Amino acid sequence: AQSVSQHNHHVILSEAASLELGCNYSYGGTVNLFWYVQYPGQHLQLLLKYFSGDPLVKGIKGFEAEFIKSKFSFNLRKPSVQWSDTAEYFCAVNRPNFGNEKLTFGTGTRLTIIP
Protein backbone atom coordinates (compact mmCIF):
# COMPACT_ATOMS: atom_id res chain seq x y z
CA ALA A 1 0.00 0.00 0.00
CA GLN A 2 1.09 3.51 -0.68
CA SER A 3 2.40 5.38 2.34
CA VAL A 4 4.04 8.66 3.06
CA SER A 5 6.19 9.16 6.12
CA GLN A 6 7.00 12.36 7.90
CA HIS A 7 9.26 11.46 10.77
CA ASN A 8 9.36 14.87 12.41
CA HIS A 9 6.10 15.29 14.28
CA HIS A 10 6.88 18.59 15.95
CA VAL A 11 9.79 20.85 15.17
CA ILE A 12 10.63 23.94 17.20
CA LEU A 13 13.08 26.49 15.83
CA SER A 14 14.17 30.01 16.51
CA GLU A 15 13.71 32.69 13.89
CA ALA A 16 16.45 32.74 11.24
CA ALA A 17 17.30 29.09 11.80
CA SER A 18 17.45 26.77 8.81
CA LEU A 19 14.70 24.25 8.29
CA GLU A 20 14.56 20.79 6.81
CA LEU A 21 11.45 18.60 7.09
CA GLY A 22 11.70 15.01 6.00
CA CYS A 23 9.30 13.20 3.68
CA ASN A 24 9.69 9.65 2.41
CA TYR A 25 7.33 7.55 0.32
CA SER A 26 7.15 3.81 0.17
CA TYR A 27 7.25 2.59 -3.42
CA GLY A 28 8.88 2.94 -6.80
CA GLY A 29 7.45 4.06 -10.06
CA THR A 30 6.53 7.50 -11.20
CA VAL A 31 5.13 9.78 -8.53
CA ASN A 32 4.01 13.35 -8.20
CA LEU A 33 5.08 14.98 -4.96
CA PHE A 34 3.57 17.88 -3.08
CA TRP A 35 4.09 19.94 0.03
CA TYR A 36 1.07 21.66 1.54
CA VAL A 37 0.99 24.09 4.46
CA GLN A 38 -1.87 24.70 6.85
CA TYR A 39 -1.56 27.90 8.87
CA PRO A 40 -3.51 28.06 12.14
CA GLY A 41 -7.19 28.35 11.39
CA GLN A 42 -6.69 28.33 7.64
CA HIS A 43 -7.08 25.83 4.83
CA LEU A 44 -4.41 23.83 3.11
CA GLN A 45 -2.30 25.75 0.63
CA LEU A 46 0.09 24.38 -1.94
CA LEU A 47 3.71 25.28 -1.19
CA LEU A 48 5.34 23.49 -4.08
CA LYS A 49 5.09 20.43 -6.27
CA TYR A 50 7.28 18.12 -8.32
CA PHE A 51 6.09 16.33 -11.44
CA SER A 52 9.26 15.92 -13.50
CA GLY A 53 12.44 17.72 -14.55
CA ASP A 54 14.78 19.52 -12.19
CA PRO A 55 14.61 17.65 -8.88
CA LEU A 56 15.16 20.85 -6.94
CA VAL A 57 11.84 22.63 -6.81
CA LYS A 58 11.30 26.15 -5.59
CA GLY A 59 7.98 27.15 -4.09
CA ILE A 60 6.36 30.11 -2.48
CA LYS A 61 7.61 31.99 0.58
CA GLY A 62 11.22 30.93 0.11
CA PHE A 63 10.61 27.20 0.44
CA GLU A 64 12.25 24.58 -1.72
CA ALA A 65 12.27 20.80 -1.87
CA GLU A 66 14.58 18.25 -3.40
CA PHE A 67 13.40 15.01 -4.96
CA ILE A 68 15.96 12.25 -4.45
CA LYS A 69 14.65 9.22 -6.30
CA SER A 70 17.22 6.81 -4.90
CA LYS A 71 16.18 7.72 -1.38
CA PHE A 72 12.45 7.95 -2.08
CA SER A 73 12.58 11.34 -0.43
CA PHE A 74 11.21 14.83 -1.00
CA ASN A 75 12.48 16.93 1.89
CA LEU A 76 11.32 20.49 2.41
CA ARG A 77 13.87 23.20 3.17
CA LYS A 78 14.06 26.87 3.99
CA PRO A 79 17.36 28.60 4.76
CA SER A 80 15.97 31.09 7.28
CA VAL A 81 12.58 30.67 8.90
CA GLN A 82 10.29 33.40 10.15
CA TRP A 83 7.75 33.48 12.94
CA SER A 84 5.02 33.50 10.28
CA ASP A 85 6.13 30.06 9.10
CA THR A 86 4.52 28.55 12.19
CA ALA A 87 2.09 26.03 10.71
CA GLU A 88 1.41 22.39 9.97
CA TYR A 89 3.23 21.00 6.93
CA PHE A 90 1.98 18.01 4.95
CA CYS A 91 3.80 16.02 2.32
CA ALA A 92 1.59 14.25 -0.24
CA VAL A 93 2.06 11.84 -3.12
CA ASN A 94 0.04 10.54 -6.05
CA ARG A 95 0.74 8.09 -8.87
CA PRO A 96 -0.12 9.52 -12.28
CA ASN A 97 0.75 6.50 -14.40
CA PHE A 98 -1.77 4.36 -12.64
CA GLY A 99 -4.53 6.82 -13.40
CA ASN A 100 -4.52 7.43 -9.71
CA GLU A 101 -4.93 11.06 -8.88
CA LYS A 102 -5.68 10.35 -5.26
CA LEU A 103 -3.38 12.08 -2.87
CA THR A 104 -1.91 10.21 0.04
CA PHE A 105 -0.83 12.50 2.84
CA GLY A 106 1.84 12.12 5.44
CA THR A 107 0.92 12.58 9.07
CA GLY A 108 2.14 16.15 9.05
CA THR A 109 4.83 18.08 10.87
CA ARG A 110 3.95 20.87 13.24
CA LEU A 111 6.47 23.69 12.97
CA THR A 112 6.70 26.21 15.78
CA ILE A 113 8.95 29.23 15.30
CA ILE A 114 10.04 31.05 18.41
CA PRO A 115 10.54 34.80 17.93
Place this chain on the structure above:
Amino acid sequence: GAVVSQHPSRVICKSGTSVKIECRSLDFQATTMFWYRQFPKQSLMLMATSNEGSKATYEQGVEKDKFLINHASLTLSTLTVTSAHPEDSSFYICSAREDRTNQETQYFGPGTRLLVL
Protein backbone atom coordinates in the same frame (compact mmCIF):
# COMPACT_ATOMS: atom_id res chain seq x y z
CA GLY B 1 -5.25 31.39 -8.10
CA ALA B 2 -7.87 28.68 -7.95
CA VAL B 3 -10.32 29.12 -5.09
CA VAL B 4 -12.48 26.47 -3.48
CA SER B 5 -15.20 27.34 -1.00
CA GLN B 6 -17.14 25.23 1.45
CA HIS B 7 -20.43 25.87 3.13
CA PRO B 8 -21.15 25.85 5.97
CA SER B 9 -17.86 26.48 7.76
CA ARG B 10 -19.20 24.87 10.90
CA VAL B 11 -22.37 23.08 11.86
CA ILE B 12 -23.79 21.65 15.04
CA CYS B 13 -26.58 19.11 14.74
CA LYS B 14 -28.47 16.59 16.80
CA SER B 15 -27.77 12.90 16.56
CA GLY B 16 -29.89 11.24 13.88
CA THR B 17 -30.19 14.26 11.61
CA SER B 18 -28.57 14.68 8.20
CA VAL B 19 -26.13 17.40 7.28
CA LYS B 20 -25.23 18.60 3.80
CA ILE B 21 -21.87 20.21 3.05
CA GLU B 22 -21.24 22.04 -0.21
CA CYS B 23 -17.95 22.34 -2.04
CA ARG B 24 -17.63 24.84 -4.88
CA SER B 25 -14.84 25.69 -7.27
CA LEU B 26 -15.27 29.43 -7.67
CA ASP B 27 -13.20 30.32 -10.70
CA PHE B 28 -12.56 27.06 -12.47
CA GLN B 29 -14.25 23.89 -13.59
CA ALA B 30 -13.58 20.68 -11.76
CA THR B 31 -14.73 17.36 -13.10
CA THR B 32 -13.09 15.71 -10.12
CA MET B 33 -13.38 16.70 -6.49
CA PHE B 34 -12.24 14.92 -3.39
CA TRP B 35 -13.63 14.65 0.12
CA TYR B 36 -11.33 14.25 3.10
CA ARG B 37 -11.76 13.89 6.80
CA GLN B 38 -9.25 15.28 9.26
CA PHE B 39 -9.18 14.22 12.88
CA PRO B 40 -7.58 16.50 15.48
CA LYS B 41 -3.81 16.63 15.16
CA GLN B 42 -3.88 14.05 12.37
CA SER B 43 -3.48 14.01 8.64
CA LEU B 44 -6.16 14.12 5.98
CA MET B 45 -7.80 10.82 5.13
CA LEU B 46 -9.40 10.53 1.72
CA MET B 47 -13.03 9.47 1.96
CA ALA B 48 -14.12 9.50 -1.66
CA THR B 49 -13.47 10.82 -5.13
CA SER B 50 -16.38 12.72 -6.60
CA ASN B 51 -16.82 12.70 -10.38
CA GLU B 52 -19.22 15.01 -12.19
CA GLY B 53 -22.01 13.05 -13.80
CA SER B 54 -21.10 9.69 -12.32
CA LYS B 55 -21.01 7.84 -9.05
CA ALA B 56 -18.43 8.67 -6.46
CA THR B 57 -15.62 6.27 -5.71
CA TYR B 58 -15.34 5.53 -2.02
CA GLU B 59 -12.25 4.50 -0.12
CA GLN B 60 -12.19 1.24 1.75
CA GLY B 61 -14.03 1.46 5.02
CA VAL B 62 -16.13 4.48 4.07
CA GLU B 63 -19.86 3.78 4.04
CA LYS B 64 -21.35 5.11 0.83
CA ASP B 65 -24.87 5.04 2.21
CA LYS B 66 -23.83 7.15 5.15
CA PHE B 67 -21.74 9.67 3.27
CA LEU B 68 -23.73 10.53 0.16
CA ILE B 69 -21.88 12.42 -2.53
CA ASN B 70 -23.49 14.26 -5.42
CA HIS B 71 -21.42 16.03 -8.07
CA ALA B 72 -24.18 17.61 -10.12
CA SER B 73 -22.17 20.24 -11.95
CA LEU B 74 -18.60 21.10 -12.86
CA THR B 75 -18.35 23.51 -9.96
CA LEU B 76 -20.32 21.87 -7.17
CA SER B 77 -20.04 18.69 -5.14
CA THR B 78 -22.04 17.97 -2.00
CA LEU B 79 -21.41 15.59 0.86
CA THR B 80 -24.39 14.58 2.97
CA VAL B 81 -23.74 12.91 6.28
CA THR B 82 -26.91 10.89 6.86
CA SER B 83 -28.20 10.02 10.31
CA ALA B 84 -25.21 11.66 11.91
CA HIS B 85 -23.83 10.35 15.18
CA PRO B 86 -21.29 11.83 17.59
CA GLU B 87 -18.51 9.71 16.08
CA ASP B 88 -19.08 11.54 12.78
CA SER B 89 -17.93 14.76 14.41
CA SER B 90 -14.87 15.83 12.51
CA PHE B 91 -13.37 18.33 10.12
CA TYR B 92 -14.44 17.66 6.54
CA ILE B 93 -12.36 19.11 3.74
CA CYS B 94 -12.95 19.07 0.01
CA SER B 95 -10.53 19.68 -2.81
CA ALA B 96 -10.93 20.20 -6.52
CA ARG B 97 -8.68 19.45 -9.43
CA GLU B 98 -8.70 22.07 -12.18
CA ASP B 99 -9.75 20.57 -15.51
CA ARG B 100 -8.13 23.15 -17.72
CA THR B 101 -4.54 22.69 -16.66
CA ASN B 102 -4.74 18.96 -15.97
CA GLN B 103 -1.79 19.45 -13.71
CA GLU B 104 -3.07 17.07 -11.05
CA THR B 105 -2.85 19.77 -8.44
CA GLN B 106 -5.65 19.84 -5.93
CA TYR B 107 -6.93 23.05 -4.44
CA PHE B 108 -8.44 22.76 -1.02
CA GLY B 109 -11.45 24.32 0.58
CA PRO B 110 -11.36 25.85 4.07
CA GLY B 111 -13.12 22.89 5.63
CA THR B 112 -16.34 22.30 7.53
CA ARG B 113 -16.30 21.50 11.20
CA LEU B 114 -19.14 19.17 12.13
CA LEU B 115 -20.19 18.60 15.71
CA VAL B 116 -22.89 16.03 16.35
CA LEU B 117 -24.48 16.20 19.79
